[in-house]
Each structure stands twice: as C-alpha cells, then as structure tokens.
Amino acid sequence: MSGKEGYIEVKNVSKRFKVNKRANGIPGMIANMFRPKFEYKHAVNDISFSIKQGEMIGFIGPNGAGKSTTIKMLSGILYPDSGEIVVNGYKPYEDRKEYVGNIGVVFGQKSQLQWDLPVIDSFELLKAIYRIPEDKYKKNLERFTEMLDMSGFINQPVRQLSLGQRMRADIVAALLHSPQIVFFDEPTIGVDVVGKETIRNFIRELNKEDNITMIFTTHDMQDIEKVCDRLIIIDKGSKIYDGKLLGIREKYGTTRQLDVEFVENYDVAPIEKVTIQELDELDGRKKRFIFENREVQIDELMNTLLSGYAIRDINISEPEIESLIRKIYNGEVS
Amino acid sequence: MNDAIHMIGVYTKTIMKSWFQYKVDAVLRSLAVFLRESTGIIVVYFTLLKFDTLNGWNINEMLFLFSLLFVTYGILILFFTGLRDFSGTVRSGNFDRFILRPRGLLFQIIFVNADWFAAIGHGGLGILLFVLSAGKVGVVWTPANIIYYLFAIAGGVLIQGAIFLFLATLNIYLLETGSLKEVFYWNARKFAGYPISIFHKVIQAGMIYVVPFAFVNYFPAQFLLRKEDMAAYPEIYLYLTPVVGVGMYLLAYLFWRVSLKHYKSSGN
Numbered sequence: 061m062s063g064k065e066g067y068i069e070v071k072n073v074s075k076r077f078k079v080n081k082r083a084n085g086i087p088g089m090i091a092n093m094f095r096p097k098f099e100y101k102h103a104v105n106d107i108s109f110s111i112k113q114g115e116m117i118g119f120i121g122p123n124g125a126g127k128s129t130t131i132k133m134l135s136g137i138l139y140p141d142s143g144e145i146v147v148n149g150y151k152p153y154e155d156r157k158e159y160v161g162n163i164g165v166v167f168g169q170k171s172q173l174q175w176d177l178p179v180i181d182s183f184e185l186l187k188a189i190y191r192i193p194e195d196k197y198k199k200n201l202e203r204f205t206e207m208l209d210m211s212g213f214i215n216q217p218v219r220q221l222s223l224g225q226r227m228r229a230d231i232v233a234a235l236l237h238s239p240q241i242v243f244f245d246e247p248t249i250g251v252d253v254v255g256k257e258t259i260r261n262f263i264r265e266l267n268k269e270d271n272i273t274m275i276f277t278t279h280d281m282q283d284i285e286k287v288c289d290r291l292i293i294i295d296k297g298s299k300i301y302d303g304k305l306l307g308i309r310e311k312y313g314t315t316r317q318l319d320v321e322f323v324e325n326y327d328v329a330p331i332e333k334v335t336i337q338e339l340d341e342l343d344g345r346k347k348r349f350i351f352e353n354r355e356v357q358i359d360e361l362m363n364t365l366l367s368g369y370a371i372r373d374i375n376i377s378e379p380e381i382e383s384l385i386r387k388i389y390n391g392e393v394s
Numbered sequence: 395m396n397d398a399i400h401m402i403g404v405y406t407k408t409i410m411k412s413w414f415q416y417k418v419d420a421v422l423r424s425l426a427v428f429l430r431e432s433t434g435i436i437v438v439y440f441t442l443l444k445f446d447t448l449n450g451w452n453i454n455e456m457l458f459l460f461s462l463l464f465v466t467y468g469i470l471i472l473f474f475t476g477l478r479d480f481s482g483t484v485r486s487g488n489f490d491r492f493i494l495r496p497r498g499l500l501f502q503i504i505f506v507n508a509d510w511f512a513a514i515g516h517g518g519l520g521i522l523l524f525v526l527s528a529g530k531v532g533v534v535w536t537p538a539n540i541i542y543y544l545f546a547i548a549g550g551v552l553i554q555g556a557i558f559l560f561l562a563t564l565n566i567y568l569l570e571t572g573s574l575k576e577v578f579y580w581n582a583r584k585f586a587g588y589p590i591s592i593f594h595k596v597i598q599a600g601m602i603y604v605v606p607f608a609f610v611n612y613f614p615a616q617f618l619l620r621k622e623d624m625a626a627y628p629e630i631y632l633y634l635t636p637v638v639g640v641g642m643y644l645l646a647y648l649f650w651r652v653s654l655k656h657y658k659s660s661g662n
C-alpha cells in the first residue's frame with residue numbers, strides 16, 4: 061500500500077528551552093521572580109522533514125539530541141518556537157482535542173496503564189476516554205490480544221506483569237482507538253530478546269495491514285534494522301541524515317577492512333593510505349588492512365599483496381550499520 | 395454533557411477500584427487524616443479552656459469557625475486533588491499523557507484523581523465540629539441562613555480551588571512549587587483557624603486580600619454569629635464569599651489558559 065505524500069510536514073521547526081538559573085530556597089525563588097537569570101538551550105534547531113502516509117520511520121540520535129522534543133511537538137505536547145508542523149491537516153499544538161484522537165503514543169519508559177488494576181480495566185477506561193464504539197473496541201481488543209498473545213495476563217493487575225508483558229499491554233492501549241499515526245518512544249526498552257521480536261513483528265504487521273504511519277525512536281539498532289524503511293538521524297538538535305537505512309552505508313560506510321591470512325608471519329611493508337593492524341591470531345600470520353574505498357583501489361591493494369606475499373585466505377568486509385551510526389554520533393564521520 | 399457525566403462516572407469507578415485494591419489502607423487513611431487533624435483542634439480546645447474567650451469568641455464559636463475550614467476542604471479534595479498534586483503529575487510525565495487524550499485538560503486533572511478517603515477524614519471532622527458547635531452558637535437556622543451557608547461553602551471551596559489552580563499553573567513555569575504552596579496555602583490556612591481580628595494588621599490584610607481565607611470561614615461565620623470584632627471590617631464583606639470564589643477561580647482559569655502555551659514537559 062502507498063499513501064499520501066506530505067502526510068506529516070515539519071518545516072523549519074525550532075524549539076529552545078529557557079533554562080532558569082535560580083538560587084535555592086524561598087528568598088532565591090522570590091529574587092528570581094524579580095530578576096530571573098536565564099540561559100537558552102536549543103533542543104531542536106531548524107528541522108524539516110516530510111513523511112508519507114504508511115511510512116515506517118526510525119527516528120534516532122544520541123541522548124539529548126532532540127528526539128523526544130521533536131516527538132512531543134509532533135504529538136502536540138509542546139509548542140514549537142518557530143516553524144510549522146502539519147499532520148494530516150492538523151496543527152497538533154492548536155487542534156489538540158481533534159488531533160489526538162487520531163494518534164497513539166507509546167512511551168516505553170512511562171506506562172499509561174493503571175498500576176493497581178487488571179490490564180482490561182485500563183482498556184475499558186481508554187474506551188470511554190476515546191469514545192470508542194463497542195463493536196470497534198471488541199474487534200480491536202480481540203485482534204491485538206491474539207496477535208500479541210495477551211490472553212494469559214489480561215485479567216492480571218499491571219503491577220504483577222513482567223516488563224515485556226507490560227510493554228505489550230501498553231502498545232495495545234495506544235492502539236485501541238485505531239489511530240492513523242503511532243509514535244513509539246523506545247518501545248522495546250528493557251524487554252528480552254524474544255519479547256522484542258514479538259513486538260517488532262507485531263508493529264511490522266500492523267504497519268503493513270492497516271497502513272498506519274509510524275515513527276519510532278530507539279537506541280536499539282536491531283529495532284531499526286528489522287522494522288524501519290527510512291531513517292532520520294538527528295544530533296544536537298539538527299537533522300544529519302534522512303534516507304534509506306542502506307543509504308547510510310553508501311554515505312558513511314566508505315571504510316573497508318581487508319583481513320588477510322598469510323602463509324608466514326611476514327613483515328608487510330607500509331602501503332600508502334592503508335592502516336595495517338596486527339591481529340593476535342594464528343601467530344601473527346593474520347593482518348588487517350583498513351582503508352577508504354575512495355582513496356585506495358582495491359585491485360591495486362590486492363595486487364600489491366598477492367605479488368609480494370603468499371596468501372592463504374582473504375576476507376573483505378563493510379562496516380556494520382550499528383558501528384557506523386555510533387561513529388556518526390561520535391562525530392567521527394561527516 | 396451526557397458524555398462528560400459518563401466519563402466522570404468511569405473515572406470515579408476507576409479511582410474507587412484502585413483504592414479498594416488496598417481496603418485496609420484506605421480505611422486507615424481516612425482514620426489517620428481524621429486523627430491528625432483532630433489533634434490540632436484538641437490542642438486549641440484545651441488552650442481555650444484556660445482563656446475562656448479569644449477576642450470575644452468562645453470555644454463553640456471557635457469550633458464553628460474550624461468546621462467551615464474542614465467542611466470546605468473535604469469537598470475541595472473531592473474536586474481539586476489533581477490540582478493539589480499537580481507538580482507530581484507534571485514531574486512524572488502524566489500531564490503529557492493528559493495532553494495526548496481527547497479530553498479537556500482541566501477536566502482530566504480534576505476527575506482523574508480524587509482523594510476520597512482524605513475527604514472523608516477532613517469532611518467527617520468538619521461535620522463533627524459543625525454538629526458539636528452549631529446548636530450552641532446561637533444561630534437560628536432559618537431557610538435564608540441555610541441558603542447563605544451553602545453558598546458560603548461553595549464559595550469557600552472555589553476560593554481554595556482557585557489557590558490550587560493558581561499554584562498548579564505556576565508549576566508550568568517553575569516545575570516545583572511545594573514551598574510556595576506551604577507558605578501561601580498551608581500556613582495561611584493555619585492562621586484561618588482563628589478569628590483574623592486577633593492578628594497584626596498586615597496578617598489581616600494578607601488573609602483578606604492576598605490569600606483570602608477570611609472569606610472561607612471568618613466572614614461567613616461572622617454573618618451567622620455577628621461578633622463585635624466585625625466592626626473593624628466593611629459590612630459588605632459578609633456577603634462576598636461566593637463572588638470572591640467565582641472571581642478568583644475565573645482569574646486563575648485565565649492564568650491557566652494563557653500559561654499552557656509555555657508548558658515545557660518534563661524531559662525524560
């Protein structure tokens with residue numbers, strides 16, 4: 061299925077926070093009322109992007125990059141200082157009541173379930189809050205309960221659930237009113253491997269079957285690789301990458317590494333623009349050659365090696381997406 | 395309208411269900427609140443036994459003055475617990491969740507949370523004090539007086555609700571207003587346990603014009619009791635409680651509406 065272009069439009073959005081430097085205690089507070097001291101911190105700085113209906117977006121960045129702030133502006137919790145956000149014709153922060161009926165938000169770190177009550181009671185409460193018609197509620201509840209295998213604990217109080225069970229219940233809670241857009245803020249945090257897999261499959265399936273637009277923030281690269289089509293990376297409040305997941309490798313993954321197993325432990329002569337590492341394997345017979353594929357022709361490097369030394373095995377590898385993203389965060393690539 | 399009432403019903407049912415997960419604790423809580431608040435009254439009671447009167451107010455009139463404070467607070471926390479505890483709601487991120495739901499924000503804050511058991515403790519004490527004192531203070535409960543009394547209670551609830559709403563709104567700017575609430579609500583309320591005429595002019599002015607607790611219990615009690623110390627204040631003040639209540643609440647509501655734009659969320 062494909063959907064409308066520009067379903068979510070974010071144009072030149074900035075948000076800065078006034079950080080109040082205040083003295084302690086009541087005198088400090090009162091002094092602060094008359095003479096406030098402020099600092100400004102840019103949480104989001106001139107971000108723009110456009111999302112198609114039904115897209116599955118991975119929205120990532122290091123801690124403090126501005127992900128949560130952006131999600132909060134998209135979901136109507138925060139007002140942007142400047143710029144404009146339009147989602148499916150609504151301005152989230154202005155048309156709040158009409159808008160939020162169309163979206164679902166899962167905060168992995170913050171449950172919306174009633175802690176002391178059985179899961180089903182929270183669902184019943186949400187049914188009233190969102191004015192979900194009886195038949196739609198029943199249908200959704202049955203479908204999601206089955207997909208996420210929840211029948212075993214739906215009548216248990218939330219406080220007795222494991223983290224994985226609670227997260228599944230929280231995801232269903234955000235979906236009962238059939239939202240068209242769902243924001244997942246770290247939906248797999250603290251969940252074990254099997255639980256993560258269940259959640260990812262469910263999200264994938266729902267996206268495909270119902271054409272729901274989804275935005276996903278996470279620190280787990282597996283989530284992104286398995287679930288998302290497109291990746292938006294932000295850092296220090298600015299967008300630094302927007303494109304296909306695999307495009308990351310084309311753009312940033314230009315480093316190659318060539319692992320060579322020699323017949324003997326040779327002293328390999330230095331090669332221009334190639335870093336040579338000794339690996340502590342096979343009595344020093346294995347060495348690693350690291351280079352940029354823009355600077356070094358691989359056939360020339362191979363020729364140099366093959367003509368100079370006897371070689372038993374050879375292996376060339378591209379960097380993992382995960383390590384690339386780590387490098388992007390660390391500012392090692394640009 | 396029907397939908398809103400239905401929603402209030404569902405919220406209230408949920409609150410009740412949560413509370414009754416811990417039945418013993420719930421009952422003990424009412425009792426604890428009742429006993430804690432009674433202690434203060436008992437101290438005043440025995441102190442006053444030594445003095446006979448306080449600026450012309452005898453012990454029963456004092457208890458009547460107290461009863462207004464407790465009755466209004468009992469009703470207050472049925473409706474405004476959410477505002478009282480609003481700083482916690484903001485810090486825990488629950489307010490973000492309210493924003494994400496298609497219901498009025500103040501509606502959710504007010505009806506999602508009601509401290510029924512504290513209300514029973516406070517309100518129960520208020521009613522007990524009323525019963526103990528009302529017959530002995532010489533008030534004739536004519537229909538007019540009963541109607542006045544009900545309006546005064548409603549006004550007193552609104553005045554305190556407005557203070558809560560105002561302090562809750564300050565949370566949007568300051569994130570934590572515990573100490574302000576301590577000063578402007580709880581300390582002011584302690585003064586309100588006594589006829590304001592016994593205090594220094596500055597405190598009296600504060601109790602009338604800044605945190606107008608005088609309109610919650612002193613002036614309504616004066617309307618019914620007509621003690622001599624009322625001579626120090628304009629007669630009209632006896633009738634203003636509902637007006638002050640509605641006026642303050644509207645102002646606080648305006649401040650709330652304007653401030654929402656500045657909401658910063660709690661980060662994570």
